[in-house]
Structures are given as structure tokens and as C-alpha cells.
Amino acid sequence: MISANPFIIAEVSSNHGRDLERSLAFIDAAAAAGCDAVKFQLFKIDELFAPEILERSEEHRRRKQWELPVEFLPELAERCRDQNIQFGCTPFYLDAVTELEPYVDFYKIASYELLWDDLIAACASTGKPVILSTGMATLEEIGHGVGVVRANGDDHPAVLHCTSAYPAPHDQANLAAIETIRGATGARVGWSDHTADPAVILRAIHRWGAEVIEIHLDLDGSGEEFAPGHCWLPDQVASLISLVRRGLETDGSGVKEPVPAEAPDRLWRTDPADGLRPLMQVRDDFKPES
Numbered sequence: 001m002i003s004a005n006p007f008i009i010a011e012v013s014s015n016h017g018r019d020l021e022r023s024l025a026f027i028d029a030a031a032a033a034g035c036d037a038v039k040f041q042l043f044k045i046d047e048l049f050a051p052e053i054l055e056r057s058e059e060h061r062r063r064k065q066w067e068l069p070v071e072f073l074p075e076l077a078e079r080c081r082d083q084n085i086q087f088g089c090t091p092f093y094l095d096a097v098t099e100l101e102p103y104v105d106f107y108k109i110a111s112y113e114l115l116w117d118d119l120i121a122a123c124a125s126t127g128k129p130v131i132l133s134t135g136m137a138t139l140e141e142i143g144h145g146v147g148v149v150r151a152n153g154d155d156h157p158a159v160l161h162c163t164s165a166y167p168a169p170h171d172q173a174n175l176a177a178i179e180t181i182r183g184a185t186g187a188r189v190g191w192s193d194h195t196a197d198p199a200v201i202l203r204a205i206h207r208w209g210a211e212v213i214e215i216h217l218d219l220d221g222s223g224e225e226f227a228p229g230h231c232w233l234p235d236q237v238a239s240l241i242s243l244v245r246r247g248l249e250t251d252g253s254g255v256k257e258p259v260p261a262e263a264p265d266r267l268w269r270t271d272p273a274d275g276l277r278p279l280m281q282v283r284d285d286f287k288p289e290s
Contacts, residue, residue: 006210009035013223015226027076041110043093044067089103109131114145139180159188167194175191191204
């Protein structure tokens with residue numbers, strides 16, 4: 001499933017506004033920017049928060065307007081196929097796993113659900129790839145979650161290091177934890193970003209070997225989750241991916257030998273005979289004709 005390295009996921013989150021055309025536009029924008037996948041969330045407020053929270057918190061009740069209609073799923077999946085981009089989704093209730101199964105290429109477990117073994121097991125049991133996000137988690141909790149995935153049929157989960165703050169301060173990204181998680185779990189490891197900082201993304205990839213990158217996408221700054229500052233706009237995503245891909249092209253073969261771009265200057269090096277430039281054979285061409 002995760003063939004590109006890094007594999008870049010555009011997270012729509014709740015920025016779709018329960019609008020099918022806007023949801024489809026997210027898929028188009030993610031594909032145009034060069035993302036490998038687009039991811040939605042499937043939740044029902046009544047099955048996400050405890051009754052006493054909803055009874056007393058109008059803020060949480062308002063999130064009813066953030067729910068993705070289940071009837072959107074067939075069209076979202078079809079548009080992803082048309083755009084040659086993978087379709088992922090985060091389930092937040094157990095029946096959502098079954099509702100998503102005919103359509104998604106992979107499941108994503110949110111950081112807040114990392115402790116819910118039944119949900120993780122249900123996703124892994126479908127035979128589809130599972131990605132775990134690990135914001136707020138201890139290494140022990142991460143290891144347990146990975147164990148649940150493997151015990152239920154997915155031997156190769158991906159694990160995303162994450163700082164669950166919206167936005168996340170760049171100096172609290174703790175990117176070195178990517179290597180810690182890799183060493184402890186033997187899993188593919190990546191970074192789920194809430195900083196919206198290109199420097200953080202590039203560091204995660206080029207210093208810490210992040211194999212999966214997840215970024216929050218909004219179309220135009222009008223999405224429900226844009227205001228806090230952890231979302232990217234399509235042109236920003238496209239610029240970021242261009243930087244990422246261009247950086248990867250610089251690795252080369254590793255063999256230390258002159259490259260084609262250096263060929264014209266090789267003969268203009270200092271000649272060891274007298275310490276002057278260029279080499280003697282070039283100087284011959286500059287001698288006056290007799």
C-alpha cells in the first residue's frame with residue numbers, strides 16, 4: 001500500500017462542511033498537489049463523546065455539523081480511483097469499520113483512539129493496511145497498539161509520531177522520537193504534522209527517515225479547522241511536495257566520482273607541477289601560434 005517514500009497523506013479532517021462537491025474538490029486538490037492519498041474521518045458525535053459531555057458542552061454538540069455523511073463514501077472512493085490517489089479514512093466507532101471496508105484503501109487510527117483495542121483489532125481484521133497515530137502516547141502504549149494490529153492480521157503497520165496540539169509548536173515536535181519508535185516496534189514510522197512548518201516536514205524526512213507524512217489540508221481557509229493554524233492550503237502543499245521530491249533527487253548513487261556537470265572544470269584544476277591553474281594540457285591551447 002505505502003509504495004512511495006515518503007508516502008504523503010492529505011487529511012481533510014472536518015474541513016469538508018458536509019458538502020459533497022467540496023469533499024470531491026479536496027480529492028482533486030490533493031491529487032493535483034502530488035499527494036499519494038487523501039484521508040477523511042467518519043464519526044458520529046453521539047458515539048464519539050460521552051453523554052455527560054454532550055449534555056453540558058454546546059461546543060461539542062456543534063461538532064454534529066462536522067460529521068461526514070456515510071452516503072458520500074461511494075462517490076469519494078470513485079473520485080479517488082479516477083484521480084489515481086488512495087482513499088483512507090479514520091473510523092471513530094466500530095460500525096464505521098464495516099461501513100468503510102468496501103471503499104477504503106487503508107484505515108487510520110487517530111491518536112485519541114490509540115487505547116481502544118477493539119477498534120484497532122476491527123480495522124486490522126479486515127486485511128486492509130492500518131496506520132496508527134501516536135500523539136500523547138507513551139512508548140509502552142504504542143507498542144501495545146502495534147501488537148494489537150499484528151495479532152489481528154496486519155504484520156506491517158505504519159506508525160506516525162505526532163504532537164497532538166493544534167497547532168503544535170515546532171520546538172515540541174520531538175522528531176527524534178521517530179527513531180525511538182522505529183527501534184522499539186520495527187514498524188514503518190512517519191510523522192503526522194500539526195505544525196504547518198515546512199522545516200519540520202523536511203527534517204522529519206531527511207534526518208529521521210519518516211516514511212509516511214500526514215498533513216491537514218484545507219481548500220480555501222474557510223474550513224472548520226483552518227483557523228487554529230495547523231492546516232495547509234493546496235498551493236502550500238504543492239510547494240512542499242516539490243521540495244520533498246527535489247530533495248530526494250539529490251541522493252545520487254553514492255559513488256564518489258566526477259559528475260557530468262563538473263566535466264568542464266576538471267581540466268581547470270591546479271597543475272601539481274607548478275601550482276597554477278589550469279592543467280598544462282589546457283595551457284597549450286592558449287600559447288600563441290608561431
